[in-house]
Amino acid sequence: MTRRVDVVVVGGGQAGLAAGYHLRRRYLDFVILDADAAPGGSWQHMWDSLHLFSPAEHSSLPGRLMPVQAGESYPDAGHVVDYLTDYEKRYDLPVQHGTRVDAVRRDGDRLLVEADSGTWRARAVISATGSWSRPFLPAAAGRGVFAGRQLHTVGYRRSADFARQRVIVVGGGNSGAQIAADLALYDHVEVTWVTRRPPRFLPDDIDGRALFDVATARRRALEEGRPDTGGVASLGDIVAVPPVRAARDAGLLNAKPMFSRLTADGVQWADGSRSGADAIVWCTGFRPALAHLAPLNLRGPRGHVPTDGTRALDEPRLRLLGYGDWTGPASATLIGVGRPAREAVGQIHALPA
Template identity: 65%
Template sequence: MPIDSAGSPDPADLDALVIGGGQAGLAVGYHLRRHGLRFLILDAAGRPGGAWRRFWPSLRLFSPAEHSSLPGRPMPPEPGEEYPGADHAVKYLTDYEERYELPVRRPVTARAVRRIPGGLAVDTDTGTLAARAVISTTGTWSRPFVPALPGRDRYRGRVLHTVDYRGPKEFTGRRVVVVGGGNSGAQIAADLAPHARILWVARRPPRFLPDDIDGRALFDTATARRRALEAGRPDPGGVAALGDVVVTEAVREARDRAALTALPMFDRLEPEGPRWADGTVRPADAIILCTGFRPALAHLAPLRLRRTRGRIPVEGTRSVDEPRLFLLGYGDWTGPASATLIGVGRPARETAAAVADLPEVRAARGSRAGAG
């Protein structure tokens, strides 16, 4: 766990280090505890709640509380709301961490993971720790994707990303362009519509899901696809085949009053605002980029595991090239719907079981049992 007398990290004390204290880190911690493993969860944030603490106030979950739960503890309903808000999710995660007495250290930032004899070392801003396995659950919120915008250096307005949005108040009466045809773009455009003069733009026309489709159906779809692929049947198509935008109450209201009609993506920025291919220029005070995120994996760079599109190849959640490393909660490539509260449960359970089955971990557990 700390540095040994020879100056190298000693992995003898910990079976696993979990990097990230959000929903994926807590879910896998729950299952590690059930296996009787020794582990720590390292969280860069100063308080519980993961990325939910940084979302804009009006954001709501796509599913009712009973379908938004981590393993072992149902999320209680939010009074007066069918779909809980971000603050409710923060309270739930805080209670979950406390209820199961999960060993979270914060704030601790993991800077690098590297190989050592018998395990992996994690260099942090507070020192070096080591364990027989590392589970990375750092998510994507800390790594927003900002596309190149020709002319941005000449644009006089403000450019921000989803991560910077804190609500409509600062944009009241302003001209705002919202970029991105997914859920964040639709929700932020709907949030702004009563307060600002908005334009919603996307590279292709956004596809609204049927009004009766919410997170429950999306999870069922992702599960059905996983089962089909595991059984060798043809790919039935996943969540993306259904559409791009879940129709929350706010999105439905904005859509029904024709406030959510998306224009094609503009070509470049002029000093006063975006310009389209036909020469049209629309003045804009701000541009909000709802353009998605990339996995936050910089701490794994010393292991040299990335391949195509910057991803680390995995079987389930285990790294193909480093069997002591697991990745959880980054999207479907690390488990169907694993970036959601309800979806992370199964891959978290499988990850904990795989860690418990590592030869190094089995040997250590045997030694502890013999010593006891």
């Protein structure tokens, strides 16, 4: 049986919930289909030591401030999961957990959303699947030769899992720095951090509040036809959260240039020397999880769907929300997703019934 609604939201993490909040306020008939069995989006899969870049009051979805976490200036991932769980219940959002969407197709003046629980027919779809389910691994020389353990950021949980091991962490972004710091501050791990270029730490007084302001200033400049300010990327790559700062100041977070290849028992450096390793943690980023949109044939360069804000240029009934700056400045953050969610829902509300 095909069910009919105004809007199907694919993904029940922070972006999907923000969309749901605004859909509820517009009195639209909608459903949120989420592959995870429980609320919390990707936050429920993060490593144990992860904390937000911003205080709770600057990490909120529309309509509901995140409560302060006792004893923590920057809330941890578990606190975010609790907040998102409460948010979903507070606004009575119709989230169907444990529902995987396989495809979105055109069907006359509607879109068909095919899920493992059945098919939905809607006049609009909001894709909010994020990128956590699609980790990126580079084509590094010798990766298939290395006999030790290899894992991506998504598989990392805690430093104690690597006790008495030699670990190489690859990646110069926030995940690489935080995981390298987590391991470096644990006495029983020998960690080597490698990056393709020297790491760029943001000033210590910069956190998520300032980053959001910088992203907002860039958006305003572009909208007004002024020169591009460069946004967050102009400041640096790594937020110096307390554990990263502690490891850096203790001299434990000194990055080496990228190795030239992996060997059976470690890595080989550019000068021909070798180092042994028991594990490699690839903190090499993600790609947008858009396989469900393949039947629409919308993909452009780098796997992105060309958009104007959140609107897919070649499919006006589709909105993409929360994938990064190409779908709204800071839209992949808790505080940043509210505005593009409101705009997307407003545009959908204006579509012909």
